[in-house]
Amino acid sequence: MTALDALTPLFSAHARAERLMDARLDADRGEGPLSPEDEAWLESHLASCPRCRGAFEDRSRLVQGLLREPPLMAPEGFADRVLARAQQEVTQRPAVALHEEPRHWGQWLMAGAAVAATVLFVALAGPGRGPTGAVEVGGAGGGAPVVREAADFEVRAPSVGAAEVRARVVRIADAHSGTVTAHDRVLVVRIPRAELVGVLQDLSRGGELAVTRKSTLAPEQETVVLEVALE
Amino acid sequence: MLRAMPEPPTNAPMARSALTVADERSSERAAGPRPAERGGASTRDPATPMDEKVLLERVAAGDQRAFQLLVERYQHRVFAFCARMVGDRAEAEDLAQDVFLTLYRNAGEFRGESAFSTWLFRIAKNQTLNRIKYLERRGRAAGRVPPELAEDRLARLTDEDALDADERLAQSQRAEAVQAAISELAEDHRAVVVLRDMEDMSYEEISDITGLPLGTVKSRIHRARSALAKRLARIFQ
Numbered sequence: 001m002t003a004l005d006a007l008t009p010l011f012s013a014h015a016r017a018e019r020l021m022d023a024r025l026d027a028d029r030g031e032g033p034l035s036p037e038d039e040a041w042l043e044s045h046l047a048s049c050p051r052c053r054g055a056f057e058d059r060s061r062l063v064q065g066l067l068r069e070p071p072l073m074a075p076e077g078f079a080d081r082v083l084a085r086a087q088q089e090v091t092q093r094p095a096v097a098l099h100e101e102p103r104h105w106g107q108w109l110m111a112g113a114a115v116a117a118t119v120l121f122v123a124l125a126g127p128g129r130g131p132t133g134a135v136e137v138g139g140a141g142g143g144a145p146v147v148r149e150a151a152d153f154e155v156r157a158p159s160v161g162a163a164e165v166r167a168r169v170v171r172i173a174d175a176h177s178g179t180v181t182a183h184d185r186v187l188v189v190r191i192p193r194a195e196l197v198g199v200l201q202d203l204s205r206g207g208e209l210a211v212t213r214k215s216t217l218a219p220e221q222e223t224v225v226l227e228v229a230l231e
Numbered sequence: 232m233l234r235a236m237p238e239p240p241t242n243a244p245m246a247r248s249a250l251t252v253a254d255e256r257s258s259e260r261a262a263g264p265r266p267a268e269r270g271g272a273s274t275r276d277p278a279t280p281m282d283e284k285v286l287l288e289r290v291a292a293g294d295q296r297a298f299q300l301l302v303e304r305y306q307h308r309v310f311a312f313c314a315r316m317v318g319d320r321a322e323a324e325d326l327a328q329d330v331f332l333t334l335y336r337n338a339g340e341f342r343g344e345s346a347f348s349t350w351l352f353r354i355a356k357n358q359t360l361n362r363i364k365y366l367e368r369r370g371r372a373a374g375r376v377p378p379e380l381a382e383d384r385l386a387r388l389t390d391e392d393a394l395d396a397d398e399r400l401a402q403s404q405r406a407e408a409v410q411a412a413i414s415e416l417a418e419d420h421r422a423v424v425v426l427r428d429m430e431d432m433s434y435e436e437i438s439d440i441t442g443l444p445l446g447t448v449k450s451r452i453h454r455a456r457s458a459l460a461k462r463l464a465r466i467f468q
């Protein structure tokens with residue numbers, strides 16, 4: 001038995017304890033109790049492991065401390081200022097207000113909520129997938145999309161309907177050697193990893209489909225699965 | 232033809248287990264209302280979503296009074312979320328105004344499939360992340376406020392109730408440390424932990440707001456708490 005073998009069970013015990021700590025803290029706040037086995041296991045691990053005990057105390061103090069922070073309040077007159085702006089819109093409602101100000105493009109993202117398509121990036125489950133790598137496509141305000149590290153995406157289509165989104169996604173997947181299967185209101189798109197950047201650029205081309213959000217994707221993954229939810 | 236508008240529910244303070252069990256100080260401290268108390272009623276309140284759907288229908292029909300009720304009910308929660316995300320009071324007010332204006336323009340789009348508050352926070356989350364990107368493109372790193380400014384701003388961000396000078400100073404320093412630690416998180420981690428541990432939303436609601444699977448929400452909150460615990464362990468002794 002190597003030294004590493006000897007340490008492995010210990011590492012995974014700490015890791016398990018770490019996972020269960022949140023569940024325990026959240027159980028007090030309406031997220032349901034731990035299973036009796038997990039509860040007992042955590043209890044006994046905390047009793048025997050000073051490191052995890054300390055971590056648990058820090059964590060529970062943190063959660064209680066954050067909840068206890070005085071809430072931030074909107075400034076005096078906030079509601080009046082909002083109402084005044086709304087009133088102004090009634091009297092001079094701009095025809096294409098949602099597209100005019102690049103600074104406010106979040107507004108047209110929401111404007112299209114009814115026909116919005118959400119693309120969720122689903123990393124394939126598998127062993128050894130660390131959180132790294134991936135891509136983000138930005139630049140909805142025009143110009144070449146900016147591609148950076150990231151993953152899970154949201155595609156919103158303010159000006160096109162679900163059928164149009166579907167047709168476009170199928171066309172784009174086709175062009176990148178991908179496949180699309182439809183499940184009720186969700187399109188599952190499988191593409192080779194190497195095509196990911198191109199697919200995201202195509203999705204966001206022209207600005208009609210805006211790709212936002214990011215998280216992580218394992219770099220070694222060869223097939224990438226996108227879920228497009230047609231709302 | 233407009234339906235009669237029901238009175239908004241009175242938001243009676245709700246017991247929060249984390250506070251009532253663990254915080255003997257909270258009852259003495261002149262705290263501002265918690266999310267469920269300062270309007271923006273909890274989505275777990277079964278009476279609320281219907282009322283809000285009716286209010287939104289009225290907003291869509293051009294009823295300013297209905298809009299006013301919704302703004303008044305949710306202004307603090309939306310402002311707080313924006314302020315936590317961007318770490319800047321003026322920017323937060325600007326953002327929060329935009330969130331409500333978006334609500335105003337798109338009231339007719341609400342389908343009632345999720346709670347109104349979920350829909351509103353989805354707008355807030357999207358606009359906040361977009362604003363942060365915009366600010367970063369302009370070379371202004373949102374949420375990374377220089378400490379000397381943060382102190383001043385956060386002293387004002389906190390509730391100005393009748394606290395003695397020492398307690399106010401301690402509170403202001405704690406608020407500054409908390410905001411600095413939150414601002415250090417990546418935006419997507421920041422959003423979920425603020426919604427969970429400061430706005431006291433359920434994992435389910437956060438999943439609805441962010442469009443992320445529950446498992447992803449949990450792992451992000453887990454990682455965010457780990458990072459915050461490291462930075463704030465001393466503060467919350």
Ligand SMILES: [Zn+2]
Nearest residue numbers: 014017049052
């Ligand atoms: Zn341990």
